[in-house]
Amino acid sequence: MQEDQDFSQFKLNKQLLTAVAEAGYTKPTEIQQKAIPLMLAGHDLFGIAPTGTGKTAAYVLPVLMKLKYAQDIHPRALILAPTRELVMQIDEVVRQFAKYTDLRCLPLIGGKGIKPQAEAAAAGVDIIVSTPQRFLDVYASGAFLPRFIKTFIMDEADKMMDMGFKGQINRILEVVPPKRQNALFSATMPDRVAELAGDFLDFPERVEVAPQATTAETIDQLIYEVPNNRTKINLLLQLLQDRERFTRVIVFAKTRQTASDIAKYLQRKLMVPVRVVHANKDQNSRNNAMEDFREGESHILVATDIASRGLDISDVSHVINFDVPLVYDDYVHRVGRTGRAEKSGEAITFVTPAELYHITKIEELISKPILREAVPQEAIAEETPFEERQDMARELDRQKRKDNPDFKGAFHEKKARPGQSQPGKGGPGGPKFKKKGPNKNSKGGKIAGKGGKSARRKKG
Incomplete structure (x- = not known):
């Protein structure tokens, strides 16, 4: 791309060019x-690009240019996205x-009526x-007719497939006109997305601005190896005390409970407002939390993967993965919340x-x-x-069995060698704890040693 190229090369109308300039866009990104x-x-289009490369503008500007002005009451363009946050973005x-x-x-x-x-x-409505699912629900109410839709765009197609939206997408394809322009955008291209593209696109032009599932070059990525979750929370607190470095931070956790616990802990220890976003929060709470984070009312946002695709906030200095995501594509989308629009960022x-596996x-x-990197001494x-x-030992066994079905695991009961007691039966080679039978004197058949009469007699 030439340095002197700007958005005027696309022959957009004056209204769009003025809005683009006011939004601070000076030259197109590669995907644009x-x-x-x-x-x-x-043309139908199949676009593959990492998050943060400007792909939203890459399809929004052509849609606006083709529609030009308001017309009739029924929609002429449909854009599907997997999450509420991404829809709002x-x-x-x-x-x-x-x-x-x-x-x-x-x-x-x-999340709303x-x-x-x-109504x-x-x-x-034009777009x-x-x-x-919400498109199907509002369509079923009779609020609009989809037969006027001429442009259909699907964003974050890989996440759509991960979230199980294939059935809803198929139903939408049955009600929109067969003659239309389509565009599908995805950060990765697993088999399910390739299959969807075959059903959805008609002789598409393929645009790929980076190898599949890459992270932006503007993001520095590093790992801290820690022994357990307690050390994780100590390390997180230690890092976030450096306000000069960690100016605006998104912390990702696997579960809603973990996200809530982290937010409460950080707010209590750091004595600053910490916002949290996950599926148990209603839509207004999620919107308010992200608005506070966007406006700088809070510089720390704790979230589950529900937010990894729907956050487009400038100047996020750090993404911290408190947990390693088990859907590996989600790692790409999490770290893509920083280093956006060619700015630098850091993902920890x-x-x-x-979790090393x-x-x-x-x-x-x-x-x-x-x-x-070595964990800071502090x-x-x-x-x-x-x-x-x-739990970690069992998980390590599960991982080894996944790669090698013949692996028996540390918890597998192996046959004892001559002169050796069988594991679980005491003696050399057995585990450090013995599995005991039910205690007749304890309620509900509890294990002896946990507080029945026989346990007290042994103590005496």
């Missing part, structure tokens, strides 16, 4: 440079670029941005011994090793609790 001319020419971009036109955009998301959304659709992942798979996916290393040690 390749995708916009093809979409303006009416796309809607914001559409409104930003359409500010000098009279085009009407309507976001349709779950259908009636107000159906808004019935009042007239619908929606999650798959905490890894226990049981997944790191090797992620490194294979992104086709490069992730730098290991972070207190905690003793691993017995139950967590057992």
